[in-house]
Amino acid sequence: MVSREQKATWAAEQMTLAKMRIEDDCLDWSCGKNGGFPGLSRVGGVDVSFFADGTYAIAAVVVLSFPSLNVLYERSAAFRLSVPYVPGFLAMREVPALSKMFQDVPAHVMPQVVLVDGNGAFHPRGCGAATHLGISIDLPTIGVAKDVQQVGDVNSSTARRLAKTLHQSGDWGPLCTVAALLRTKGSRCLVVSPGHRVCLRTAVTLTSQLCQKALPEPIRQADLRSRQAVRSWYAGVEFDYLVAPRLSHLEHMLQITAKNSQSDDSPVVNVQSRRGRQVAKWVIKEKSKTEVPCEESCSLRHSELETSESTWTSLLFGWICVCFTR
Template structure:
């Protein structure tokens, strides 16, 4: 019996993820990442794909670039796009990455001096079923440092909303406090971060590409005025007002 088209697609996607996973760099690769105050970092980006309620085919692909450290908007790009790849849990990147990559490429072509030095992705990086979420996918294909910041806990690799997890969240006293998300294998896949004094709900930070987890967490905290890092929050606020 031959595999169904859907099974063929899944196998193709899994092997593509495995191939690209080999290229992820989980270390700091840029000079600014090694500086205590991120000296040399001037532009931080945020990307997201937002859907219209009840429509899972048409979406708005958005990119913003903010100045660092004052987090003022330098550049915005939003385009309505039509998604062609099916939604399959764990393979979100195959639906979304092409459009986010296009936004970065448009910026690189039209205003290269505004290209972000790091991109925050509204989603996960290594904290993923096969350690290759949207932030990793976009990072490897764009060549830019990327950080995954998710608002909700992906229950994966043995990490779940257990009583222990809830008590660890309760123990986060102030903005910048975090605890590791440890998979069943013992590997640290990301960190839960209390991103602001004002918000007791954490965000879930994981490495996308070309950055270490500790630096990703520190940078996320540095870019938060509220719960969600400003490059992503600007998009979410903009989407809400459209």
């Protein structure tokens, strides 16, 4: 169960990150008027698959060449789920592990854009998983969702009416200013929204180009590998294990926000752990509540994907930072 206070904290964090989203194309490639993409040679996709116990999951990152869509890089790693799934807060569950995976992608195959199985700016607070991940790794991201969530006046009924006007694969129409409905192979329609450093037109045009089947190829390839990794683990194959991705992601996001706020007049809070190590700064947009210090402990057996009772209570201050106690 997730408390009402926890949801409020997450919501405030999402609204803070939404303000950091770059809405226009900020790319080292371009979306041509004739449908080409000069300068684009690498596209990435991510996906997460879960074990039956609901405690562990596999995160997969795939990088494909463009336009040939050959696999240039792939990696799958296991991690322990630190928070349950809560509608509207998918990023809190999956992004920490995915963000950590990108730290190990070699520079020569680093993708120039990443497609995420989830929403971007099309989100009740403007910060879906694609936006959250894009800000975290500082790469252009595109959210591609299979279902339409309620955002303002847009809902599944809105999408069904629009879908009736889309007859051929590649046809698309705007759901709102930050989302479009795209028809792909067969009868499937996808919700495409810009995540970070990309505009809606570029996002939907590229996604359409990448849909050889019902899903964009980068996401499809990542999904295949994450699912296969789960099956392989049950067969006895060992995988890399990501240690405490939620904690390291939290520290990373604090640093990003502090850097982004250097020109801001808002007050800045310095936070230190009980070990005396300075962690990061966070900009407080409103009056904060009582700051609560943190304690860290972890004991892990990587090869067996088991943990002893590991407690992470990190950086609870104001309405911004929360980690869960396991």
